[in-house]
Amino acid sequence: MKIATFNINGIKARIEALPRWLAEATPDVVCLQEIKSQDDGFPAQMFRDMGYEVQTHGQKAFNGVALLSRLPMTDVVRGLPGDDDDVQARWIEATVTGARAVRVCGLYLPNGNPAPGPKYDYKLAWMARMQARVKTLLAGEMPLVFAGDYNVIPQAMDAAKPGGWMTDALYLPDTRAAYRRLVNLGLTDAFRVREPGAGHYSFWDYQAGAWERNNGIRIDHLLLSPQAADLLSNVAIDRAVRGGDKPSDHVPVWVTLDA
DNA sequence: ATGGTCGCAAGGCGA
Numbered sequence: 001m002k003i004a005t006f007n008i009n010g011i012k013a014r015i016e017a018l019p020r021w022l023a024e025a026t027p028d029v030v031c032l033q034e035i036k037s038q039d040d041g042f043p044a045q046m047f048r049d050m051g052y053e054v055q056t057h058g059q060k061a062f063n064g065v066a067l068l069s070r071l072p073m074t075d076v077v078r079g080l081p082g083d084d085d086d087v088q089a090r091w092i093e094a095t096v097t098g099a100r101a102v103r104v105c106g107l108y109l110p111n112g113n114p115a116p117g118p119k120y121d122y123k124l125a126w127m128a129r130m131q132a133r134v135k136t137l138l139a140g141e142m143p144l145v146f147a148g149d150y151n152v153i154p155q156a157m158d159a160a161k162p163g164g165w166m167t168d169a170l171y172l173p174d175t176r177a178a179y180r181r182l183v184n185l186g187l188t189d190a191f192r193v194r195e196p197g198a199g200h201y202s203f204w205d206y207q208a209g210a211w212e213r214n215n216g217i218r219i220d221h222l223l224l225s226p227q228a229a230d231l232l233s234n235v236a237i238d239r240a241v242r243g244g245d246k247p248s249d250h251v252p253v254w255v256t257l258d259a
Numbered sequence: 260a261t262g263g264t265c266g267c268a269a270g271g272c273g274a
Binding site: 009010012013034036037060061062063111113151205206207208209210249 | 262263264265266267268272273274
């Protein structure tokens with residue numbers, strides 16, 4: 001089972017690049033972030049025609065997440081539990097069944113800038129809510145995949161120029177500590193199982209020639225529960241997508257599980 | 260360097 005995460009930065013702007021990548025990468029499951037569309041504005045039929053079931057959790061203009069799956073999806077949950085007043089569409093989960101049943105959670109963690117401030121407070125509160133949700137799901141002992149745009153640079157090696165991120169919400173000590181608390185629940189950063197070295201990124205800003213200078217950061221992650229980590233077979237970042245026509249500022253990251 | 264470049268949606272916010 002090939003499971004990918006891809007922050008597409010607007011479905012309307014990626015209406016050609018996303019199907020192009022799907023056709024060549026042929027993932028079984030895709031967690032999309034920043035669809036920037038309401039549910040009824042998402043071109044679900046286009047993806048159904050490519051063999052995917054579609055589940056969306058959209059929002060007008062901002063945020064919005066979706067799941068695409070070539071395998072049956074059941075028990076869909078929209079929205080991160082823990083705050084009924086939160087109107088931002090940043091979380092969707094479903095059980096995907098191939099040879100094994102896997103619970104896939106797609107997430108778009110808040111950016112949090114500027115920090116300090118209310119947006120940063122929201123980011124940390126959201127991470128605490130995610131911590132609680134992960135704990136609840138871990139108790140179910142099903143293989144779990146938490147895939148998405150975490151807006152977290154876990155370590156200095158995950159940025160080309162870590163010095164430039166010192167006061168940024170993606171890299172502040174409180175951000176990295178909250179991310180470590182998630183990992184310390186027993187989750188595995190799938191990418192780091194295969195690649196312990198520096199120089200691997202998933203995002204390059206549109207500004208200041210970041211892509212041309214390879215001034216990137218690794219902020220799109222797949223965290224695996226122990227039962228999912230035991231099934232891990234392969235993982236990669238589809239870096240070349242950033243150099244394609246009309247690209248997102250993020251590229252896909254994926255794992256294959258023996259499931 | 261308070262810039263720079265995108266996307267959404269139709270002005271300014273978010274990243």
